[in-house]
Amino acid sequence: MSDLIIVGILLALMALGYQVALGRYRKVTGRSEVRPHSRPAYHGLLVAIWCAIPALAVIIVFGLFEPVITRYVILSALPPEVRDLPTHELRGVMQRIHQIATGFGIVGEARPYENVAATRLGTYHAIWNFALVALVASSAVAGLVYTLRRITPRLRARNEVERVIRVLLLLCSAVAIMTTVGIVASLLGEAVRFFGFVNPLDFFFGTVWNPRFSSVGAGQGDFGLLPLLVGTLMISAIAILVALPIGLMTAIYMAEYASSHLRNIAKPIIEILAGIPTIVYGVFALTVAGPFFADLGAAVGLDISATSAFTAGAVMGVMIIPFISSLSDDIITQVPASMRDGSLGLGATRSETIKRVILPAALPGIVGAFLLAVSRAIGETMIVVLAAGNSPVLRFNPFEPSTSVTVSIVNQLTGDTDFASPQSLVAFALGLTLFIMTLGLNVVALYIVRKYREQYE
Amino acid sequence: MNDISHSPSAAKATATKAPPEVPQESAAVPKMRAEKVSVHYADKQALFDVDLDVPENQVISLIGPSGCGKSTFLRCLNRMNDTIDIARVSGHITLDGENIYDKALDVVELRARVGMVFQKPNPFPKSIFENVAYGPRIHGLASAKRDLEEIVATSLQRAGLFNEVKDRLDEPGTGLSGGQQQRLCIARAIAVNPEVILMDEPCSALDPIATAKVEELIDELRENYTIVIVTHSMQQAARVSQRTAMFHLGYLVEEGPTDMMFTNPTDKRTQDYITGRFG
Numbered sequence: 001m002s003d004l005i006i007v008g009i010l011l012a013l014m015a016l017g018y019q020v021a022l023g024r025y026r027k028v029t030g031r032s033e034v035r036p037h038s039r040p041a042y043h044g045l046l047v048a049i050w051c052a053i054p055a056l057a058v059i060i061v062f063g064l065f066e067p068v069i070t071r072y073v074i075l076s077a078l079p080p081e082v083r084d085l086p087t088h089e090l091r092g093v094m095q096r097i098h099q100i101a102t103g104f105g106i107v108g109e110a111r112p113y114e115n116v117a118a119t120r121l122g123t124y125h126a127i128w129n130f131a132l133v134a135l136v137a138s139s140a141v142a143g144l145v146y147t148l149r150r151i152t153p154r155l156r157a158r159n160e161v162e163r164v165i166r167v168l169l170l171l172c173s174a175v176a177i178m179t180t181v182g183i184v185a186s187l188l189g190e191a192v193r194f195f196g197f198v199n200p201l202d203f204f205f206g207t208v209w210n211p212r213f214s215s216v217g218a219g220q221g222d223f224g225l226l227p228l229l230v231g232t233l234m235i236s237a238i239a240i241l242v243a244l245p246i247g248l249m250t251a252i253y254m255a256e257y258a259s260s261h262l263r264n265i266a267k268p269i270i271e272i273l274a275g276i277p278t279i280v281y282g283v284f285a286l287t288v289a290g291p292f293f294a295d296l297g298a299a300v301g302l303d304i305s306a307t308s309a310f311t312a313g314a315v316m317g318v319m320i321i322p323f324i325s326s327l328s329d330d331i332i333t334q335v336p337a338s339m340r341d342g343s344l345g346l347g348a349t350r351s352e353t354i355k356r357v358i359l360p361a362a363l364p365g366i367v368g369a370f371l372l373a374v375s376r377a378i379g380e381t382m383i384v385v386l387a388a389g390n391s392p393v394l395r396f397n398p399f400e401p402s403t404s405v406t407v408s409i410v411n412q413l414t415g416d417t418d419f420a421s422p423q424s425l426v427a428f429a430l431g432l433t434l435f436i437m438t439l440g441l442n443v444v445a446l447y448i449v450r451k452y453r454e455q456y457e
Numbered sequence: 458m459n460d461i462s463h464s465p466s467a468a469k470a471t472a473t474k475a476p477p478e479v480p481q482e483s484a485a486v487p488k489m490r491a492e493k494v495s496v497h498y499a500d501k502q503a504l505f506d507v508d509l510d511v512p513e514n515q516v517i518s519l520i521g522p523s524g525c526g527k528s529t530f531l532r533c534l535n536r537m538n539d540t541i542d543i544a545r546v547s548g549h550i551t552l553d554g555e556n557i558y559d560k561a562l563d564v565v566e567l568r569a570r571v572g573m574v575f576q577k578p579n580p581f582p583k584s585i586f587e588n589v590a591y592g593p594r595i596h597g598l599a600s601a602k603r604d605l606e607e608i609v610a611t612s613l614q615r616a617g618l619f620n621e622v623k624d625r626l627d628e629p630g631t632g633l634s635g636g637q638q639q640r641l642c643i644a645r646a647i648a649v650n651p652e653v654i655l656m657d658e659p660c661s662a663l664d665p666i667a668t669a670k671v672e673e674l675i676d677e678l679r680e681n682y683t684i685v686i687v688t689h690s691m692q693q694a695a696r697v698s699q700r701t702a703m704f705h706l707g708y709l710v711e712e713g714p715t716d717m718m719f720t721n722p723t724d725k726r727t728q729d730y731i732t733g734r735f736g
Contacts, residue, residue: 260542338579342642344540346592346649347569356591361582 002129009137010055014048017144021047021151029153038158046157049164050147054139062132073124077117097121187435190419190428197422198223203429209392211412211423223426225433227394231309231402235384236377238313238398239320243373246317247324248366254325255332256354267329274322282386285315290387302399307389309402316383320373327372331365332358364449371445375438381406405430486554488513488653488683489534489571494548496529496538503529506548507709509702511653516675516684518694518715521704522730527687530704531655534685535571536564552653569596572651576658578638580630580645585622588630588641589613592649608648616644617674636667643674647682654678656686660693672697691731695719703727 021044029036100118206224290306297304335358343353389401412427487510496504504526519527538544550557580588589609599605613619618640660668675697688694702712711724722728
């Protein structure tokens with residue numbers, strides 16, 4: 001509730017500040033001979049911005065201190081014997097008090113000291129919220145008044161607004177970067193905890209994947225990465241073998257041969273493939289493609305299991321086609337027409353032109369598209385869950401059931417999870433492995449692109 | 458004018474005597490001849506019934522204001538308009554008496570005989586050597602690596618570029634200066650050993666010094682090749698060409714010996730254009 005009030009007050013003050021600033025601007029410039037530096041709207045914006053900035057600062061500072069103070073308030077209301085409980089039990093008590101205070105309800109009867117603490121917390125929350133609203137409002141007004149007094153014809157409001165916008169944009173891009181850093185950090189932290197249970201050598205070079213046993217009985221499970229890694233690589237390789245030639249040739253046809261009429265119809269249809277949810281592909285693989293491959297195998301005397309690396313890979317390949325074809329198409333179309341003309345003008349045929357001029361010029365982009373497709377294939381989960389047979393056994397025959405790293409992460413984290421056991425923590429080690437693989441691919445891609453880039457500008 | 462011989466000086470000599478608007482009825486067949494050539498881009502007609510002869514071993518320049526159809530006409534001569542989906546060409550164009558729009562004719566072979574140099578230098582993103590070797594390779598003109606090197610060297614020499622690049626043939630062609638790039642493109646066209654070279658404003662992206670070099674080169678190339686050049690510069694037309702054709706709004710206004718066209722044009726539009734009254 002108080003959050004809404006704060007937002008309302010802030011918006012109202014900003015609008016007010018904008019209007020007042022316009023009025024003041026008119027007054028100040030009216031009686032001055034100096035040509036004003038910035039247009040009125042910039043003065044208005046500047047006042048509105050300086051209304052918001054101190055208020056936001058107050059909110060952030062309050063937010064930072066709130067947990068600390070709450071904790072102190074509760075602790076001071078608790079009897080000494082409860083205060084001396086071990087950390088994790090104390091945490092439970094505090095959670096219960098929180099829930100009583102917010103009227104959330106708890107399991108079992110509330111103990112008297114809990115009720116006392118909860119009441120204290122409730123009072124304190126009311127004061128806290130009131131103080132926050134008051135502080136936010138007054139700091140916003142202070143910012144407003146201060147900036148209003150700064151308005152003169154020479155005030156460089158435009159430049160200051162520009163600077164604020166630049167900082168704002170910087171913060172937005174920082175969000176993406178910080179999230180990445182955060183993900184990597186949490187992966188690393190949990191993975192390190194996992195490696196406290198399992199020797200990294202056993203993990204990276206183990207050939208047996210059997211994590212469940214240890215949760216039943218004593219002793220370590222087997223956390224060998226290799227069966228999963230081989231599955232992932234095999235399925236991805238099959239997917240790429242399907243998608244790369246088809247996708248690239250589709251792109252070449254669409255960019256160089258197809259009439260614009262055909263292209264306008266065919267391109268959206270191909271791109272629809274990318275819009276189909278992967279679970280639908282999974283169902284398709286399980287119910288249609290798998291049995292079809294099995295029958296086909298039986299007809300030619302090959303033993304193909306209905307759920308196999310081959311089924312998952314082939315269906316995944318179809319899913320990836322639009323990634324390759326669409327991106328490559330754009331890149332091929334971007335090769336300047338003068339290259340094409342130059343080659344055709346020398347008497348080269350269309351396919352010679354494509355092979356010798358267009359594709360080399362478009363290569364960096366095509367490699368990029370290819371690597372994007374590979375990352376998709378490595379990270380793809382649903383199709384593999386349904387179509388690969390979930391069989392974490394080290395096998396190199398693509399026609400037998402298999403599994404992948406991503407599927408194992410799903411398996412380890414669904415159902416009962418205890419984040420202190422290696423059975424769950426192994427998911428972070430697997431995630432880290434995937435992350436490092438895609439990172440490696442990107443580095444390789446950058447290297448290839450730099451080395452083979454042919455400048456056509 | 459009834460005797461256009463292979464020698465340009467003879468052409469010049471006779472040019473003053475004969476009225477320039479009389480079509481050539483010479484015993485020597487022109488290298489290329491266009492009859493009633495019209496071009497449509499979708500519904501818009503860009504060229505109307507153009508009749509023009511391209512005499513052998515001469516330079517003929519096509520002039521006229523922007524959008525007058527001169528580049529469109531040029532691109533008809535080696536069927537580069539085929540690459541534009543909406544372009545439709547009608548009429549008759551012959552190369553050595555052979556209809557180049559005949560169904561039986563192979564357009565790849567035609568473009569090997571009628572090469573082209575474009576307005577903006579467009580070297581391939583490959584090494585200097587590979588740029589020149591491109592044509593010979595696809596047409597199988599060299600069987601051994603030695604032959605190929607020979608062709609590349611000769612072509613670069615003819616294009617007047619060899620001395621500047623002989624020590625760095627494996628460096629990218631795109632690293633050369635604009636003028637060098639254009640001469641590289643000319644060398645690339647020559648390497649296929651064409652009979653006719655079409656040039657579409659080859660100097661418009663170049664500075665005056667590079668322009669002078671390319672013009673000098675065009676004059677030398679005339680000995681071995683027939684050249685059709687589109688230009689916006691009247692001075693260039695006067696400097697390099699023996700004959701000039703003036704286009705306006707899709708029509709061929711008039712055609713004749715260059716000195717005649719610039720000193721005594723018969724058509725008012727030509728006169729206005731070359732004196733700078735429009736265009």
